[in-house]
Amino acid sequence: MALPPALIIGTGRWVWSSLWHLMMSQMAPRSTSGAYQRPESSFRRRVYAASADDAASANTGVLPSSGANLAADFPAESGRYLLIVGEGCPWAHRTLVVRALKGLETAIDVVKVSPNVNAGGWKFDVPFEGLTTLPELYLRGQPGYRGRCTVPLLWDRQTSQVVNNESADIIVMLNDAFTPWASFPEQNLYPIALQEAIDRWNEKIYRTVNNGVYRCGFAQTQAAYEQACAELFETLDELDAILEKQRYVCGDRLTLTDVRLFTTLFRFDAVYFGLFKCNLRQIQSYPNLSAYLRDIYQTPGVRETCSLDAVKRDYYGNLFPLNPGGIIPMGPDALSFSLPHDRETLSQSHQAL
Ligand SMILES: N[C@@H](CCC(=O)N[C@@H](CS)C(=O)NCC(=O)O)C(=O)O
CATH class of the missing domain: 3.40.30.10 (Glutaredoxin)
Structure with a gap:
């Protein structure tokens, strides 16, 4: 005689949600309110310039x-x-x-x-x-x-x-x-004159965007997710407005802030939008952020560091509690990163040094 469906459903839900909580607690340490808390890095020693x-x-x-x-x-x-x-x-x-x-x-x-x-x-x-x-x-x-x-x-x-x-x-x-x-010793992504602005943006972008997408995807309560998601899109909206008037986040030159923002934006539509539930908007629907993303992608040397296939394979294929079936989505099309960005004129120097 077949088991009553309610028993199968109830048991399945209990087993799966217990396992989900167990695996999530290993993968994503959380606060008592269910918010993701990224562990501190253990090794913070420094390589010093020879002189x-x-x-x-x-x-x-x-x-x-x-x-x-x-x-x-x-x-x-x-x-x-x-x-x-x-x-x-x-x-x-x-x-x-x-x-x-x-x-x-x-x-x-x-x-x-x-x-x-x-x-x-x-x-x-x-x-x-x-x-x-x-x-x-x-x-x-x-x-x-x-x-x-x-x-x-x-x-x-x-x-x-x-x-x-x-x-x-x-x-x-x-x-x-x-x-x-360095082949490009003149390239300085952390110039003294901009360090204060770079540090200030880094702090905000880390909390709400770089780690913000993880705070959405690894949230273990509805309230923790909603707070992270709201903060994330508030910063993205603010950045989109700033990038209408200037080429990079700290002005008209590329800095460490842009590098740190870029690697999250590059993954956003392919991974964070769906897998991490960061789905109020896609980056491609932000006019300035999307062109800015293409601009940095097309900066000499950067494209070669980018593999959307590897990104999708690693996230969808390995974050088992978030995607137990392991199916990897087909889109979006990486070719869009190579479309024109038309942002050169926003930069006084017209180059990314
Ligand atoms: N705060 C670190 C975070 C590094 C990090 O979390 N890396 C992930 C991959 S995206 C990792 O290696 N996770 C393995 C683990 O946590 O066991 C950094 O910025 O370097």
Whole structure:
């Protein structure tokens, strides 16, 4: 005799929602109100410019000061440091964009990881120094490490240590410390004159947009989701209005703020709109934000760091609690990023230096 449908439905809902809460609590730590709380990055050490003259700008105070002169620990050198990245990850993508804009390809190698579908976490695309997974590398750098094993990370080959695994720090170091080996040493994405505006925008855009999309997608209550979603679109509306009059967020030159905003906007319509329920509007329906997104995408070097297929594969294929069927949507069409943006005239200098 068949089971009554109500029993099947009730049991199925109970089992699935219990598992969902369990998996979400592992994947997305939350507050008591169900809001997503991103864990702090564990490694915040700094690569120092070999001499003060080498720094692209004086960025004292940007990274936590460690007191004594650490230049001896992590001096900038060509070929010594590695960036470990996952192509789908927006935080790792920031580091690839800055590396390309500064022209640091010969000074800093990149090693790629991909999601470890069944075990969770990241694994190397090609075994790295005899290791197959990213947690193994973190453990090599710090025996006994029990924190999260995230990308991006800056790895010191010479001392086998994780220098830093916070993208916000790494992009400042890439901008400042490696200028002697940069193909584009004049490219300064964090100029002193704009640092206050850059820091102010970064803080707001991080909270409401970069991490805001995660606060929507990883919310575990309706109220937490609605608050994150409202804050996200309030900032996007504000940015769209600002970008009507100026080419970049902090004026007429490209800065770290634009890089940080870009990697979230690039993923928005393909992933965050649907999977993370950020669906009050698509970026393509914002006239200025969408042209701005195309403008940065078409800045020399940036397009090569972008893979929409990898982004969709990593999010839809691996965030199991959000997409248990694992089906990857076909759209949107990445070709739209190459359409004209017509924003050159907004910039006095007419170029992105
Ligand atoms: N605040 C970090 C966040 C990095 C991060 O969360 N990366 C994700 C991929 S998008 C990750 O590696 N997650 C693996 C995990 O949490 O175990 C940064 O900006 O570098």
